[in-house]
Amino acid sequence: xxxxxxxxxxxxxxxxxxxxxxxxxxxxxxxxxxxxxxxxxxxxxxxxxxxxxxxxxxxxxxxxxxxxxxxxxxxxxxxxxxxxxxxxxxxxxxxxxxxxxxxxxxxxxxxxxxxxxxxxxxxxxxxxxxxxxxxxxxxxxxxxxxxxxxxxxxxxxxxxxxxxxxxxxxxxxxxxxxxxxxxxxxxxxxxxxxx
Amino acid sequence: xxxxxxxxxxxxxxxxxxxxxxxxxxxxxxxxxxxxxxxxxxxxxxxxxxxxxxxxxxxxxxxxxxxxxxxxxxxxxxxxxxxxxxxxxxxxxxxxxxxxxxxxxxxxxxxxxxxxxxxxxxxxxxxxxxxxxxxxxxxxxxxxxxxxxxxxxxxxxxxxxxxxxxxxxxxxxxxxxxxxxxxxxxxxxxxxxxxxxxxxxxxxxxxxxxxxxxxxxxxxxxxxxxxxxxxxxxxxxxxxxxxxxxxxxxxxxxxxxxxxxxxxxxxxxxxxx
Numbered sequence: 001x002x003x004x005x006x007x008x009x010x011x012x013x014x015x016x017x018x019x020x021x022x023x024x025x026x027x028x029x030x031x032x033x034x035x036x037x038x039x040x041x042x043x044x045x046x047x048x049x050x051x052x053x054x055x056x057x058x059x060x061x062x063x064x065x066x067x068x069x070x071x072x073x074x075x076x077x078x079x080x081x082x083x084x085x086x087x088x089x090x091x092x093x094x095x096x097x098x099x100x101x102x103x104x105x106x107x108x109x110x111x112x113x114x115x116x117x118x119x120x121x122x123x124x125x126x127x128x129x130x131x132x133x134x135x136x137x138x139x140x141x142x143x144x145x146x147x148x149x150x151x152x153x154x155x156x157x158x159x160x161x162x163x164x165x166x167x168x169x170x171x172x173x174x175x176x177x178x179x180x181x182x183x184x185x186x187x188x189x190x191x192x193x194x195x
Numbered sequence: 196x197x198x199x200x201x202x203x204x205x206x207x208x209x210x211x212x213x214x215x216x217x218x219x220x221x222x223x224x225x226x227x228x229x230x231x232x233x234x235x236x237x238x239x240x241x242x243x244x245x246x247x248x249x250x251x252x253x254x255x256x257x258x259x260x261x262x263x264x265x266x267x268x269x270x271x272x273x274x275x276x277x278x279x280x281x282x283x284x285x286x287x288x289x290x291x292x293x294x295x296x297x298x299x300x301x302x303x304x305x306x307x308x309x310x311x312x313x314x315x316x317x318x319x320x321x322x323x324x325x326x327x328x329x330x331x332x333x334x335x336x337x338x339x340x341x342x343x344x345x346x347x348x349x350x351x352x353x354x355x356x357x358x359x360x361x362x363x364x365x366x367x368x369x370x371x372x373x374x375x376x377x378x379x380x381x382x383x384x385x386x387x388x389x390x391x392x393x394x395x396x397x398x399x400x401x402x403x404x405x406x407x408x409x410x411x412x413x414x415x416x417x418x419x420x421x422x423x424x425x426x427x428x429x430x431x432x433x434x435x436x437x438x439x440x441x442x443x444x445x446x447x448x449x450x451x452x453x454x455x456x457x458x459x460x461x462x463x464x465x466x467x468x
Contacts, residue, residue, distance in 0.1 A: 042260040043280045045239040049255060051263040052247075060209070060255065061263070 003108070023047060028059040029071075034078060083135035090129040094144050098195060099126030101141075101165060102154040103133060106186050110154050113188035117195060125195075133161060138168035150174040152194060157181050203228045203238055205258045213252055215323075217411030219370035219396030223317055224253045226373055227288075230380040242283045244273040246293040249324045250317035250396075253288050267297030270305045273312050281453045284384065287314045291332040292322040295351055299331070306360035306389045310452040313383050314391045316353060319398040327401030338405045354444050357391045364390030365445035369418040370397060372441060382443060388451050395439060 016039045023046045030037065040046040053061035054068045062068060079086065092114070102110040107129040114125045126148060130137065145151060151173050153162045162177045169175075176194050180186045204210075214221050231241065241259040245251035247266035254261035260283070264272040269287045277285045287294075294302050294316050305312060321339045322328040329339040331351045338345055357365045364386045368376040376394065383390040397403060397414035408414050423434060425442035434440060 043283045049261045052265045
């Protein structure tokens with residue numbers, strides 16, 4: 001551990017809508033209630049079946065290709081239709097010419113690199129940390145990087161997201177990747193070396 | 196079929212079942228349902244949890260809260276159900292491949308904690324659903340599709356594992372001894388703590404065919420001929436190795452986990468106030 005975290009005093013607990021229908025009418029995965037589904041719990045008389053297999057609206061397994069496709073389309077639609085609510089990123093000094101983009105553990109290294117750069121160079125360095133990579137926040141990235149000239153994508157792999165970022169932002173922006181996948185974490189110096 | 200038995204089944208659309216002709220799993224499901232009925236357990240207060248495999252399909256046919264989880268993960272899911280709702284009767288059903296191979300560490304740790312679950316292990320000596328592969332309970336020298344030149348490994352002794360891990364109850368029966376099995380189920384379901392029931396079952400489609408054991412009836416006859424009831428054994432050291440010891444092999448008392456957990460929770464609550 002290199003850093004400490006702070007926990008909030010109060011954490012909001014989301015209570016799902018409790019089910020009201022009788023056990024005969026109740027469908028555990030009803031397609032009608034796609035976003036605000038009613039839930040039933042064990043031991044409340046609904047005698048539900050929960051399965052890890054692909055299942056129908058009532059929870060029982062199915063091998064019917066049509067039903068399976070409809071289920072998976074529904075699951076994806078839940079994400080795609082709400083991507084604007086799900087997109088989550090953290091950013092600082094967006095107006096700067098150069099911007100660091102990272103996610104996961106290397107985002108902390110990027111932040112440290114930003115502090116070192118700003119102390120030494122006396123000018124701001126942009127920083128974006130992606131908290132969601134699917135759904136990919138292409139629209140917010142494009143608008144955040146409107147005035148950027150150069151983007152450095154820092155990743156703890158062989159570059160899984162750099163092409164996705166390149167696709168989302170203006171083609172005039174120069175894009176450089178810093179990648180590491182040898183068991184060690186990226187250091188701030190490695191990022192500073194490519195700025 | 197008796198009305199009160201029908202009451203425990205999802206008859207309307209779950210049947211016919213997926214089991215092969217001659218399979219022993221149906222017999223076990225049948226006896227389990229009859230036991231639930233005879234013990235007068237409310238179906239709204241029963242939760243059946245299973246993993247993946249032929250035997251793990253049983254909960255789908257029984258009308259109570261049922262949880263068909265990932266391969267080998269029936270026991271951890273059942274622990275979650277039990278801790279959240281301690282008043283439920285939580286029963287785990289699984290095969291030898293599910294509970295004793297991929298799920299073995301969960302089995303051992305649940306026994307160590309002595310959480311109030313009844314674990315029913317249906318031992319048919321091979322992985323039936325995936326096509327007859329060798330399992331941890333395939334006897335040495337027997338044939339499966341992945342041991343075509345006979346199995347060189349020693350099989351697990353489920354009783355010894357349960358005993359050393361900390362289970363409070365262990366009993367063994369077979370699909371031949373149905374009256375005996377019902378009796379065993381009753382004892383296991385009323386025992387507080389981690390209780391294990393091993394049921395030897397026939398898989399005539401794969402294990403039986405590959406080992407030339409004959410049809411389901413022949414395999415049941417084999418169980419009948421080889422079974423020795425523990426209560427009839429005077430000198431345990433002299434049981435021939437080809438015999439199957441049936442009956443209650445272990446019945447002891449240990450502190451139950453949910454109760455210990457509740458005491459701990461109350462203690463912390465009091466300190467906070």
